[in-house]
Amino acid sequence: MSVRPLRAGQLCPVQAARPALRRARNFAFSEPLMQRALDINRSRFADWYQAVVRDADMAETSPVRGAMVIKPWGYGVWEQIQQELDRRIKATGHENCYFPMFIPLSFIAKEAEHVEGFAKEMAIVTHHRLKMIDGKLQPDPEAKLEEPLVVRPTSETIIGDAFARWIKSHRDLPLLINQWANVVRWEMRPRLFLRTTEFLWQEGHTAHATEAEAVEETRKMLEVYRSFAEDVLAMPVVAGEKPENERFPGAVNTYSIEAMMQDGKALQAGTSHFLGTHFAEAQSIKFQNDAGGMDFCNTTSWGVSTRLIGGVIMTHGDDDGLRLPPAIAPRQIVVVPMLRDKPEDTEVLAYCESLVEALGKLSVFGQRVRVLLDLKKIKSAEKRWNWVRRGAPIIIEIGPRDAAGGNITYMRRDTLRDGDKVRSIAVGRQEFIEEKAVQLLAEIQHSLYSEAKARLDANIKSGVTDWAGVESYFSGSDEEFKGWLRISWSKPSGADLEKVDARLKTLKLTIRNAPSQQPDTFAPCLFTGKPGVEEILIARAY
RNA sequence: CGGAGCGUAGCGCAGCCUGGUAGCGCAUCUGCUUUGGGAGCAGAGGGUCGUGUGUUCGAAUCACACCGCUCCGACCA
Incomplete structure (x- = not known):
């Protein structure tokens, strides 16, 4: 059985679910009808995805644009994910906490890159009372908050504030915290489970005495995500490091697990960030070391969200609907x-x-x-x-x-x-x-x-060494299945990286990550011809 | 937020061009028949046609505005 998605026009246009439904449709069936539980197949992947979410009773859109209602069957899947992942997070020494969903505006402003990254998608609370004015219920101008609160898009700053108070000595380290929460990011283009304005996730936040320890933590949690995705979600992923331009705002390094959906697109299914001392310096997260001096902590953060459910659907779903591991x-x-x-x-x-x-x-x-x-x-x-x-x-x-x-x-x-x-x-x-x-x-x-x-495995192609090869691999209709390319590059940064990124964008491509498993020798850089230093995955992505 | 398309019953759609006040299939309800398994027949319920304003004797149909959805672009777990 082929596991590749059906291409447009490859099969009968619609696989009607029930015999009578066939009569209702204005289609001429030249081939025997394949009865399926869905009335749409994967050749129209985006529509198929929505049909599965609806017909599998997972979730629906809500009166609030971009926010979804997760129905019992969908939430049940999340509960299973929570239960098993929570066990694994605790098994690696972390404890659960809960921090407020409201973050003082001044907190967010503390880390420069962090603000810049999230400023465009923030929900802000400015008032604490409603009043009937001219027959219209509206925020009471006299109940304006002195300092606006943002609804957390992530919690580095408010947790960092606590860390600064909790950590005094090297004996308080490492501090290993996790929280299960909802977060809000004002997205332009919502898609059930994959990108919603409000979503549920787990965010781990840790502080360490040394860089080496924090880096190790970052990698350890990436590995927890990798094994969780593969063993529990049955969703194979490639773990690796994100390029500089795809880093979390404020991070030194960002690592991800990337999964391949049945239309060939990549889905970032989990991230783990090494934050260095960026947040520690911005928020004064310091400790007295064993020599009596003061040092900044190295911090990390890592998270997976309800997006995983979207990944499960697009990994395992078939023309009869969802298949759950x-x-x-x-x-x-x-x-x-x-x-x-x-x-x-x-x-x-x-x-x-x-x-x-x-x-x-x-x-x-x-x-x-x-x-x-x-x-x-x-x-x-x-x-x-x-x-x-x-x-x-x-x-x-x-x-x-x-x-x-x-x-x-x-x-x-x-x-x-x-x-x-x-x-x-x-x-x-x-x-x-x-x-x-x-x-x-x-x-x-x-x-x-x-x-x-x-x-x-079958759809990650290696051996392409020039741009023409990239163009030809990703040429043709957008409806067609396209996998990923694994190519060699010289890891440019700054303006040079922007050039590469712009070039990739012309083919709607992004750099997914540099897989953790790298060969010993590299082909010359596909973009610059300079000696290659690393292999990266390029793909279309969600 | 820019470009394109679309909003008619729970779901999928027709009707709109050529205005006369709503239709099909599935699903739902009732009855009878059927029964190794997505059943048949008969009947029924359900829609102020996304919202508002306008044009008109009359608007699902024409015009304008707004809202929402989908795809593409910018952004992203």
């Missing part, structure tokens, strides 16, 4: 009883209940298996397709014959179809409970990763 599926196994208003319904239900109870006692990925018996009063067939669209890893259907024969019939969401046909697999109840269930969940987790990993 079992490790983050709010429900890993969903049992759909096939009821038909007949006496044997009672037996079917009892059989389902005992099955769900037995499955719920199993463990996988170090936790109890999450099972749901779907008793919603809608047609059984409708239930099945709802769970297909939502991406439940295993969907079990139980009819009277299963109940009587001690069997179960299941579908794997990752390999739902054989050609166009849905694959329903029958197996003995005991066998399923005792071996299959756990084994299948592990297998699905693994197979989703392998599929995505194969796509990533």
Whole structure:
């Protein structure tokens, strides 16, 4: 099965979901219709993405422009992400805190680059009271704040303020803090999960006595993100360092993990920043060293957000909707009883209940298996397709014959179809409970990763050494799948880097990162012809 | 915020050019039939056609403004 996205016009124009839907559409079908759970396929990737978010019941837009409502199934995925990542953050010695969402304007102003980077996307609170004036409810001019508050776009400054008070001596270091919070960045072009005005994230902030220790922390957390993305989200990534022009405002170095979406675009899925003493100097985060002198701390910050959910959708989704890796599926196994208003319904239900109870006692990925018996009063067939669209890893259907024969019939969401046909697999109840269930969940987790990993590996092209090669690789229609290029460069900076960036921009390309794994020797710089010092990934990006 | 396109029932769309006061499929509800699984038949509910102003005897349809969405550009986790 090809994992590459379908190209425009490659398949029938629309893969209608239900037979009757086909009649409603003004399309002439020359080929046998492929019935899918979505009414759109990945050839129109942006529309497909929105359809998955909607049909999988993940989220919807809200009355506030750019802000989204995360629905139970989408939030359930976030809760799984939080739970497992929180465990890993704590396992590396960090503690959770909570800081205010309001930051005094003067705090933000302290670090010059930091202000510049965020000034354009700030929400500002200026009043603390409303008043009816001329029949209109509006901010009371007499209740103006002496100092405006910005709604945090990130918390370096307010946490730095606390750090300055908390840290006195080298014995207070390292200070390792994390917080789960919402942040606001006034985005011009919102997209559900990928870029919203308000989003949920986790932000780690640490302070260290030495540069070496802070750099190590920065890399350690990048590695936590890499392994989390790959092991838990089944989303292969390339970890590496961002070029100078893509750094976090105020950082010395920024590292990222980059994931490849099914349209070939790169998604920055997590970042880790070494901040040097920039914020420490701006905010006086100092400590007395063991020789009695005063030193500035070296600080770091790192974060991942609800954007990860968008990454999961665009990594694993198919033409039937979402496919969730079992490790983050709010429900890993969903049992759909096939009821038909007949006496044997009672037996079917009892059989389902005992099955769900037995499955719920199993463990996988170090936790109890999450099972749901779907008793919603809608047609059984409708239930099945709802769970297909939502991406439940295993969907079990139980009819009277299963109940009587001690069997179960299941579908794997990752390999739902054989050609166009849905694959329903029958197996003995005991066998399923005792071996299959756990084994299948592990297998699905693994197979989703392998599929995505194969796509990533197959679509990072090396060996292009000149600009003409870049142009030809990224030529053609924008609808077409384009992967990434891995090229050698001389790592220019300042104005020279800007030139490179401008050139890349003509092809809508950006430098993603310089992968951590580098070869021993380098081809000459693709841009300047000078000796190469590093390999970087260039790609179109979200 | 600039360029383009689009906003008609929960979803997907037709109607708009050539104004006469709203239609299709899916979904929803009811009844009957059906039942190893995305069922059939009959009937029903649901829309002040994004918002406002204007033109007109009459506006989903024409004009203007605003709002929102999508794509492209600038910005970004």
